[in-house]
Amino acid sequence: MADEHDPRAERFERYLDALLAGARPSPDDVSSPDEAEMARLAAEMAGAVGTANADPDDAFVEQLRMRMRAADAGLAAVQVPPPVRQPAAEPGGRRTWHLSRRELLLGGIGAAAGLAAGLIGVSLAPRSPSDSPTLGGDDDLVAGDGYWEEVARLDDVPPGAVARFSTVAFDGFVVNEGGDVRALSSVCTHMGCTLQHRPEWQDLRCPCHGASFDLAGRLANGRRTWRDNPYRGDARAYPIELPDLVRPRVKVEDGAILVWTAQA
Amino acid sequence: MSTGPGRFEQVYGEHVVGIYRFVYARVGNRPDAEDLTAGVFVRAVEQLDTAREPGQIAAWLYRVAQNSIADYWRAFYRLPVVGVDHVAPGWEPTDEGTQRQAAPDERASVRVQALLRNLPDRYRRVLELRFLQRMSVAETARAMGITSGNAKVLQYRALRKAAVIGDATDG
Numbered sequence A: 001m002a003d004e005h006d007p008r009a010e011r012f013e014r015y016l017d018a019l020l021a022g023a024r025p026s027p028d029d030v031s032s033p034d035e036a037e038m039a040r041l042a043a044e045m046a047g048a049v050g051t052a053n054a055d056p057d058d059a060f061v062e063q064l065r066m067r068m069r070a071a072d073a074g075l076a077a078v079q080v081p082p083p084v085r086q087p088a089a090e091p092g093g094r095r096t097w098h099l100s101r102r103e104l105l106l107g108g109i110g111a112a113a114g115l116a117a118g119l120i121g122v123s124l125a126p127r128s129p130s131d132s133p134t135l136g137g138d139d140d141l142v143a144g145d146g147y148w149e150e151v152a153r154l155d156d157v158p159p160g161a162v163a164r165f166s167t168v169a170f171d172g173f174v175v176n177e178g179g180d181v182r183a184l185s186s187v188c189t190h191m192g193c194t195l196q197h198r199p200e201w202q203d204l205r206c207p208c209h210g211a212s213f214d215l216a217g218r219l220a221n222g223r224r225t226w227r228d229n230p231y232r233g234d235a236r237a238y239p240i241e242l243p244d245l246v247r248p249r250v251k252v253e254d255g256a257i258l259v260w261t262a263q264a
Numbered sequence B: 001m002s003t004g005p006g007r008f009e010q011v012y013g014e015h016v017v018g019i020y021r022f023v024y025a026r027v028g029n030r031p032d033a034e035d036l037t038a039g040v041f042v043r044a045v046e047q048l049d050t051a052r053e054p055g056q057i058a059a060w061l062y063r064v065a066q067n068s069i070a071d072y073w074r075a076f077y078r079l080p081v082v083g084v085d086h087v088a089p090g091w092e093p094t095d096e097g098t099q100r101q102a103a104p105d106e107r108a109s110v111r112v113q114a115l116l117r118n119l120p121d122r123y124r125r126v127l128e129l130r131f132l133q134r135m136s137v138a139e140t141a142r143a144m145g146i147t148s149g150n151a152k153v154l155q156y157r158a159l160r161k162a163a164v165i166g167d168a169t170d171g
Helices: A007-020 A033-049 A058-077 A101-112 A114-124 B007-027 B030-047 B054-077 B106-117 B121-132 B137-144 B148-170
Strands: A146-153 A162-166 A171-177 A180-185 A196-198 A203-205 A250-253 A256-262
Touching: A007 A033, A007 B121, A007 B148, A033 B007, A033 B106, A033 B121, A033 B148, A058 B007, A058 B030, A146 A162, A171 A256, A180 A250, A180 A256, B007 B030, B007 B054, B030 B054, B106 B121, B106 B148, B121 B137, B121 B148, B137 B148
Parallel strands: none
Antiparallel strands: A146 A256, A162 A171, A171 A180, A196 A203, A250 A256
């Protein structure tokens, strides 16, 4: 038989080479449904005769055990939300915080979209078999094509204001902190409940288990910071650490606040 | 059956090896097997009611594992893959209890042996050298007296043929 060169066979060899070396094969080396069936058969053959890896690595088993123990304890721990402190009255009995009309308006819309937001948040979170039980944590949420969508006028979100917004792909808050405008997901990174803005604490509060996020999207009542800086809004710490809220890209243009809306 | 704190860890300890073996036999590589195994228990810690009967717990875990593997082939290759069920028999809880599942997965191996037996000689030879003896393409080519290019084409055709035979014997 003369020497042959078949691009498909060459590429598929890359799949086999990784598989048989015990590494993670790349889906890019599989290019048709037929080849997917071949890959599946090859994986089954490698799994059937590769007895060296048929049993899990001890270190993996122990590491996962620790992870499960923490998750189990964490889930049990957050069944009861931390008790809420009453906001301290300020001199004159009046809070400096004030709501914009826009925020009041958007608040109603946001509440209606709450359930959808949870679902959308889950579907947008990166998926892989090793996902932790929590969601989000990415700085940017940009996947493939998309467009900038106006979610508010800058005039309606002056410095110090927080306003709800809702796009096709996303439910969240725009925050203007001293002229720095940012957007935050309203999906809690614990179990996906919809966060509520609490003006008196300047935080985003989860109604399910009582996680509070600051206006930068970080967990505000976590244990890690509690000792040095107990959170004013709670009598005790939220028992587990959570990833930051997802922050979609945002820009201000011609007096409009625009949020990047990804299209699948 | 004990409940409460530590109960989940008990479930984990009883099933982690079995689930890993089940997954490994179907994806054939350690990194993906570890990811999928972790995924099964992450879902379990959130959703599995550990107060259920041991048989129900095992059935739940293996069903999630099986679905995860189906998703893996669907999503990982972005292709519609049918016939995932053919690798599945043997995991359902039986009267023998969970011991049966903890045993190494022999059925996949039996199926592979049968597939190899049904291939033309040269196809079987190239797959045996690569998969059983774990030879590289270059070593396989030398052992068969052919070029590396030929060995790659030969193993490609052998796997394609075996996939067709596998499909025919599934029903």
